[in-house]
Amino acid sequence: ETGVTQTPRHLVMGMTNKKSLKCEQHLGHNAMYWYKQSAKKPLELMFVYNFKEQTENNSVPSRFSPECPNSSHLFLHLHTLQPEDSALYLCASSQPPGIRWFGPGTRLTVT
Amino acid sequence: DQQVKQNSPSLSVQEGRISILNCDYTNSMFDYFLWYKKYPAEGPTFLISISSIKDKNEDGRFTVFLNKSAKHLSLHIVPSQPGDSAVYFCAAIGGQAGTALIFGKGTTLSVSS
Numbered sequence: 251e252t253g254v255t256q257t258p259r260h261l262v263m264g265m266t267n268k269k270s271l272k273c274e275q276h277l278g279h280n281a282m283y284w285y286k287q288s289a290k291k292p293l294e295l296m297f298v299y300n301f302k303e304q305t306e307n308n309s310v311p312s313r314f315s316p317e318c319p320n321s322s323h324l325f326l327h328l329h330t331l332q333p334e335d336s337a338l339y340l341c342a343s344s345q346p347p348g349i350r351w352f353g354p355g356t357r358l359t360v361t
Numbered sequence: 362d363q364q365v366k367q368n369s370p371s372l373s374v375q376e377g378r379i380s381i382l383n384c385d386y387t388n389s390m391f392d393y394f395l396w397y398k399k400y401p402a403e404g405p406t407f408l409i410s411i412s413s414i415k416d417k418n419e420d421g422r423f424t425v426f427l428n429k430s431a432k433h434l435s436l437h438i439v440p441s442q443p444g445d446s447a448v449y450f451c452a453a454i455g456g457q458a459g460t461a462l463i464f465g466k467g468t469t470l471s472v473s474s
Contacts, residue, residue: 254404292363293405293450293464306461340404348454349395350462352404 253277254353256341262359265331271356273324273341280345282324284316287338287355299324331360364388365453367465376474380438384451384465387432391463392455396436397424399448399467409436413455441472 254275254276263269284296294350298306313335315327324341336359342350366385374380382396392413397405411418411425411434418425424437438445451465 256404290466292365292466295461313421340372342404348393349407349410350405352397354402354404 254281254341254343254351256339256353258356259354260285260357260359262329262360262361263328265333267331268329270328271326271339271341271358273326275322275324275341275343275351275352275353277351278345279343279351280321281343282318282321283342283344283350284314284324284326285340285342285352287340289337293340297326326330328358331358334349336360363423363465364391365463365465367449367451367468369468370466371471373471373473374441376443376472377440378444380436380441380470380472382436382438382449382451382468382470384434384436385432386434386453388453388455388463389432390455391453392440393453394425394427394434395452395454395462396423397452397464398445399450405450408449438470441470442473443472446470446472447465 253316257272282299286294295308297316302318317325333343338355341353344350364387395410396408398408399405409420409423411427427434448467448469452462452466
């Protein structure tokens with residue numbers, strides 16, 4: 251499989267649940283990103299990893315916890331989320347500094 | 362404050378005509394600009410980009426124009442096709458941040474046949 255893949259594509263979770271989003275890229279890129287897209291807002295950068303090291307945390311609440319075990323995989327661990335965290339979560343990868351290649355996203359609904 | 366602005370949330374165009382999507386930015390340190398296209402239930406896909414050393418870049422039906430003095434860029438699609446109907450995001454990179462890609466809110470293009 252090529253490109254950037256994300257699983258699951260849809261997720262419904264309660265506020266007390268713990269879940270994880272997974273991203274995998276097969277492009278040989280060294281940088282991976284998590285973005286959040288809420289309705290009527292620009293894409294918001296959440297986290298950046300370069301060569302498995304987190305290089306940016308864009309003031310994201312601690313209930314979102316990223317993990318990058320290697321340059322091909324990126325996780326976003328979720329716990330005690332709020333309904334306002336419901337959004338489309340997009341993973342992307344790139345060879346810095348340029349074009350981000352995005353995955354299809356995970357549509358998250360927090361009930 | 363938004364650094365990348367797409368002031369038109371939507372645009373409707375007839376098939377075969379030109380679609381012009383606009384984008385303004387405030388940060389003069391941006392040096393690379395990109396357009397992404399997004400269909401529902403899919404992630405954004407890269408469409409075309411332009412470096413700040415150029416004022417035009419063309420790829421098939423898509424042309425991006427950059428006016429640095431006005432801090433404005435536009436995406437022209439000629440001729441427009443119904444399959445072009447999607448949300449178009451303008452994005453910019455540059456300055457000291459380097460890796461930060463700043464997106465606009467997007468413009469929804471509808472091309473009718």
